Amino acid sequence: MADTIIAIPARHGSRRFPGKPLAKLTGCTGQSRSLIERSWRAAKQVAGVDAVYVVTDDDRIAEHAEGFGAEVIMTSDECRNGTERCAEAAASLPTTPGIVVNLQGDSPLTRPDHVEALIAAVKRDKSVAVATPVVQATDEQLERLRDDRRNDRVGATTAVFRENGDALYFSKEIVPYSGGEEPEVFYHLGLYAYRMESLAQYSLLRPGRLEEIEGLEQLRFLEEGMTVRCVEVAQSGDHWELNNPGDVAILEDIFKREGIE
Structure with a gap:
């Protein structure tokens, strides 16, 4: 049985950016690769994973x-979203994985x-339905x-959580409200590791x-009282x-600044 898999959900019909998975991104050497290929390459570097899949409903993305x-x-x-797509994909496999990682197709970094x-957080604590990473936002990220x-763009997500890491809320707004002081804001990275039974329940x-x-x-997990563990990771x-x-x-x-091809 595959213990851990990575699923990369990708859809063509994004309202904000139609065809986004096929968008080309140029690296530091001038090499142009699609967004979905760059996300797949990132997934293939993860240790301890039994398989990596691109999951989509679009023939153009599948062929590419x-x-x-x-x-x-x-x-x-x-x-309706990437989590539901991961749940459907995992359920279709010949053997049921224990942990499913949702590495979103718009996260090549x-x-x-x-x-x-x-993956380690989910394996370590059986009460955790989902684990997801957060980093403390730098001044540059906070300004973005x-x-x-200010420009009414849908951008990154912030998270607030208990001392043990259990999520309280996620928002497209900047939370917590600082009251005029410089806040400690945690930037949520679009990545999840689900226990398979929690993923099946979600769907x-x-x-x-x-x-x-x-x-x-x-937020569907939180609204149903399921534990989403925020794992603070290094700001690198x-x-x-x-x-x-x-x-x-x-x-x-x-890519140019960090030497990514």
Whole structure:
């Protein structure tokens, strides 16, 4: 039985950025690769994983992914978010995995050690339904968050959590409110490790009110009283995701600055 798999959900019909998984990003050497290929390459570097799959309902993405060597699982077009797509893909496998990692297809800067830390957190504590990474935002990242909000762009997500790491809330707004002082803001990285039974339960639940308001799929777990463990990981390099067309230039600048091909 496969103990741990990585699923990379990818859809073509994003409202903010149609065709986003196929968007080309140029690295520091001038090499151009699609967003989904860069995310897949990041996933393939993770230790202790039995398989990596691109999961999609789109033939264009599937054909492209198979072209660069990825294993593909086709899902229905009824999945409302990446977590539901991961649940459907995992359920279709011949053997049921114990842990499913959702490495979102818009996160090419995902670090292997961050994924490994999440897998370890789920294995270590059986009360954890989901583990997800957070980093304390740098001044530069915090200013980008503020700039997104000032310009009414849907950008990165912030998280607040208990001392033991159990999540209290996630938001597209900057939380907690600082009252004019410089806040300690934790930037949420778009990555999850689910216990398989929790993932299966999620797919049977209706989207909650807060999930629909914020557009954040992980809030469904919190609204149902399930434990989402925030795992603080090292702030090393940048962690920007591709949410809007304007993020392409930001990511390419990071690639050049950090020597990513």
